[in-house]
Amino acid sequence: MVYFTINTVTYPIQVPVPARWRWRRVCASATAENRLAWAQESAFRDRDGELEVAVKAVQMACGLCQRVQEALLLPAGHNSGLKTSKDDRSPVTVADWAVQATVSWVLSQCFGEEHTSIIAEEDESALSTAESTPLLDLVVSSVNRCLTEAPRYGLPGPEKELRRNEIVELIGRCNSRGGPKGRFWVLDPVDGTLGFVRGDQYAIALALIEDGEVVLGVLGCPNYPMKKEWLNYHQRYYRLVSKLSPPEFGSWHKGCVLYARKGGGQAWMQPLLDLTQVLDLEKSARVIQVSSVSDPASATFCEPVEKANSSHLFTAGLAHSVGVRKQPLRVYSMVKYAAVARGHAEIFMKFARAGYKEKIWDHAAGVIIIQEAGGVVTDARGSPLDFSKGVYLEGLDRGIIACSGALLHRRIIEAVDASWDSSNL
Numbered sequence: 001m002v003y004f005t006i007n008t009v010t011y012p013i014q015v016p017v018p019a020r021w022r023w024r025r026v027c028a029s030a031t032a033e034n035r036l037a038w039a040q041e042s043a044f045r046d047r048d049g050e051l052e053v054a055v056k057a058v059q060m061a062c063g064l065c066q067r068v069q070e071a072l073l074l075p076a077g078h079n080s081g082l083k084t085s086k087d088d089r090s091p092v093t094v095a096d097w098a099v100q101a102t103v104s105w106v107l108s109q110c111f112g113e114e115h116t117s118i119i120a121e122e123d124e125s126a127l128s129t130a131e132s133t134p135l136l137d138l139v140v141s142s143v144n145r146c147l148t149e150a151p152r153y154g155l156p157g158p159e160k161e162l163r164r165n166e167i168v169e170l171i172g173r174c175n176s177r178g179g180p181k182g183r184f185w186v187l188d189p190v191d192g193t194l195g196f197v198r199g200d201q202y203a204i205a206l207a208l209i210e211d212g213e214v215v216l217g218v219l220g221c222p223n224y225p226m227k228k229e230w231l232n233y234h235q236r237y238y239r240l241v242s243k244l245s246p247p248e249f250g251s252w253h254k255g256c257v258l259y260a261r262k263g264g265g266q267a268w269m270q271p272l273l274d275l276t277q278v279l280d281l282e283k284s285a286r287v288i289q290v291s292s293v294s295d296p297a298s299a300t301f302c303e304p305v306e307k308a309n310s311s312h313l314f315t316a317g318l319a320h321s322v323g324v325r326k327q328p329l330r331v332y333s334m335v336k337y338a339a340v341a342r343g344h345a346e347i348f349m350k351f352a353r354a355g356y357k358e359k360i361w362d363h364a365a366g367v368i369i370i371q372e373a374g375g376v377v378t379d380a381r382g383s384p385l386d387f388s389k390g391v392y393l394e395g396l397d398r399g400i401i402a403c404s405g406a407l408l409h410r411r412i413i414e415a416v417d418a419s420w421d422s423s424n425l
């Protein structure tokens with residue numbers, strides 16, 4: 001039995017303990033190197049360590065995804081077995097499962113399995129057949145490689161490598177149903193998997209929901225460009241640009257992790273942590289704010305790349321009717337939420353086809369980050385998104401509208417009302 005002590009009382013660790021105590025126990029066993037990072041806990045104003053752990057887990061996941069994306073972009077024959085398709089023909093990769101297992105392991109270690117409820121996009125079924133062993137082995141090695149680096153991110157690492165069955169269990173455990181009561185984490189291990197396999201934008205999104213409300217959100221955007229203009233360049237050109245500007249260690253080359261806590265009145269951004277340097281979270285984090293542009297003529301709106309995911313025709317009509325003149329910024333994944341939160345775009349709109357039900361993991365982290373950065377996010381009626389009804393955003397009226405300010409937001413809602421009946425949606 002393992003024991004730990006708080007205020008002279010000794011507890012066996014199976015006893016349910018508040019999350020913050022459990023986290024302190026992890027801190028107490030830290031190496032000197034790790035303590036350096038943990039000592040900066042104040043940067044997160046995070047009594048229970050939840051935001052800090054979430055940010056570090058997402059930082060680690062960004063590194064994992066970068067390695068897999070690099071491998072995916074190798075010439076055919078060198079990248080086999082890293083991706084496959086689900087029953088709905090959407091892509092899924094080694095990174096989607098490996099990030100889910102990694103985050104599941106980190107949260108369970110830091111806060112105790114019994115206190116950790118997670119709802120996440122992927123399930124373990126495709127990894128559980130005899131034919132899937134080669135795929136599972138790629139996931140296993142990706143997770144173990146990532147967890148080896150955990151102490152360098154200021155997180156505990158496993159004593160020995162995790163085995164296949166443990167990893168399948170970690171993925172399968174993320175099967176919470178959510179709902180109106182209690183606390184649960186929401187994870188999209190790779191959002192914008194299509195962008196990811198194409199070498200383009202994608203995000204890792206983690207949020208915590210308490211009694212139906214999002215209380216913290218973290219968005220990892222490993223390919224977020226150094227210059228906002230480059231958000232527009234897809235794939236090949238983007239890779240060309242990357243080649244023209246080789247990474248400078250320690251600088252804001254590309255990639256960021258955004259985070260916010262409900263009611264904090266601030267959203268933050270960190271660069272991707274560079275493991276060749278000493279971690280300095282306090283110095284590297286910056287406050288982000290939405291744009292102050294309220295004139296539609298100067299505003300940029302962003303939307304999904306794929307027409308199948310959102311009607312480009314309808315949003316073009318809305319943009320025109322409110323006086324938005326610029327071309328839409330089409331970006332894969334929740335990087336669109338990040339662009340609005342960082343002030344690089346003023347509007348994000350998504351109008352999925354009738355019958356499609358939006359899932360909470362595609363929005364939770366982005367919504368809280370935009371709100372805390374000063375923006376507004378609602379459905380097309382102007383109602384808040386409802387994260388209390390399980391996996392889906394039940395009751396969502398028509399589409400999602402995120403704006404940097406209330407004025408732009410109101411104009412778009414009015415434009416939706418004026419044009420909805422004549423649309424084919």
Ligand SMILES: Nc1ncnc2c1ncn2[C@@H]1O[C@H](COP(=O)(O)OS(=O)(=O)O)[C@@H](OP(=O)(O)O)[C@H]1O
Pocket residue numbers: 090121188190191192193194195303304305306307308309310331332333334352353356359362
């Ligand atoms: N038909 C349809 N309509 C609307 N949305 C859908 C649809 N199908 C899937 N999805 C979800 O959209 C997520 C990707 O959204 P994006 O904004 O990145 O779309 S796009 O790739 O830029 O077009 C994508 O997230 P990931 O699966 O994590 O990539 C899906 O959850």
Ligand SMILES: [Mg+2]
Pocket residue numbers: 188190191192361362
């Ligand atoms: Mg998604």
Ligand SMILES: [Mg+2]
Pocket residue numbers: 096121188189190191192193
């Ligand atoms: Mg996903």
Ligand SMILES: [Mg+2]
Pocket residue numbers: 090091121193
């Ligand atoms: Mg998917």
